[in-house]
Amino acid sequence: MNLKGLRVSGRRLQSALEEMARIGATAGGGVQRLALADEDKKARDLFVDWLQALKLEIAVDEMGNIFGTRPGAQKALPPVMSGSHIDSQPRGGRFDGILGVMGTLEVLRTLEENNISTARPIAIVAWTSEEGCRFTPAMLGSGVWTGALDRDWVYNRTDLSGRRFEDELIRIGYKGTAPCKKKPVHCYYEYHIEQGPVLEREAKTIGVPRGITGLHWYDIYLEGEANQAGPTPMAGRRDALVTAAEMILKVNELPQRMGGKLVATVGEIQNYPNSRNIIPAKVHFTVDIRSWDDQHAIKAWDLLRNDFEDIAASRGCPINIEETWRVAHAPFDEKRVQLITDCVASLGYSYLPMVSGAGHDASYMSRVCPTAMIFVPSIGGRSHVEVENTRMEDCAAGANVLLHAIVRSANEI
Ligand code: HGY
Ligand code: MN
Ligand code: MN
DSSP states (O other): OOGGGOOOOHHHHHHHHHHHHTTTBOTTSOBOOOTTSHHHHHHHHHHHHHHHHTTOEEEEBTTOOEEEEEOOSSTTSOOEEEEEEOOOOTTBOSSTTHHHHHHHHHHHHHHHHTTOOOSSOEEEEEESOOSOSSSSSSOHHHHHHTTSSOHHHHHTOBOTTOOBHHHHHHHTTOOOSBOOOOOOOSEEEEEEEOOSSHHHHTTOSEEEEEEEOEEEEEEEEEEOOOOBTTTSOSTTOOOHHHHHHHHHHHHHHHHHHHOSSOEEEOOOEEEESOOTTBOOOEEEEEEEEEESSHHHHHHHHHHHHHHHHHHHHHTTOOEEEEEEEEEOOEEOOHHHHHHHHHHHHHHTOOEEEEEESSOOHHHHHTTTSOEEEEEEOOGGGOOSSTTOOOOHHHHHHHHHHHHHHHHHHHTOO
16 A cells, blocks of 8 residues: 555644543633543543554553553564653643644544554654653653652652652552563654743744753752741741752842853742731742753752852751752654654655754653654744643644654565
8 A cells, every 4th residue: 555645634634633632621721630630531531442443562561551462463573653741741731741742643543444554563652751750850751661760759749738659650540560661662652742932933833853952950058047027037047948049049140140052930939927917938849951962951050059059058947958850851763763754755744854942752762763843833832831732733743743753664674
């Protein structure tokens, strides 16, 4: 069969995305499906139903990663794997992660309805807890599967209310029995929204990243001294929140000071006791530093950590720093990137080579098998927000690239 003319069904992909978007739908038009929360379970259950309808061989591993395998003519050959994540940010978007899972599902549905077999098996995967907002750090399911993270260490991670990862996995019924251990994979593709402004600005349909920047996460804990906000003189206060504020400004100034391509963000903060008439006693905040150049990011952190220690000393607020997580920048496999580019060209889409500023499970997968990604534009460059949006024509275009990349790769012997 001449596969050149093969295309996914954009309408069916749209309806799968819309059905998933109803799970955890938020008032502002986004979704909230925090890892291992009830909404995550509901979306997982629906995903497993769809895998069963395709008669795939389904496996759930000890980390709750869900795999569906479509057999190939040569069963023993390592599969082509493709997927992403189902969990979302709090009041997140309807495309981040789920587009890659639904895009791969649409590829499998298209192959089924056209009765197309491949030499290699094809495995679809939904990785557990990619976002890292409820249980830190990010990419926990793929991190354990690739051997980058220890399963029991992840099991004991807790969310802000003290719930353990493993207990939540059991509670939603997704602590599977399959060992969470890497197996041979021929290559891995991840289809995802760009989550930035570049493709839209350059009016390109497909982004072809050559890799993902390094991600470095830190947690900062400050001890102040609570007291009555009225009678306590300003002199001598040990105000943890003012101390944090001075530090947070240093984070924001860092990229300018360092030069080069680096971003730095404080996204999360907790203030205790957080009462308007009590001088803040304790503050926890997070630091997220990203750069393609890992040494540059580490140098930036060294500078920042010294600033933090000086500020903590000058304000009399002892500091405790956790260097929570570092993932080095992840260059993708050039052959796989070229194959994606060839598929884009043969489909006649415009495209742009780029680097991903967002982290993805593909970061870890690139360490264990040839990996590449496919991006489609984010309208207004917005993501991790309820207004996150991508044109359905672009969603179908990206899925067509994924379809041809998977079929070509699954017929490589
Ligand atoms: O942080 C990230 O870029 C991803 O959403 N985990
Ligand atoms: Mn994502
Ligand atoms: Mn995300």
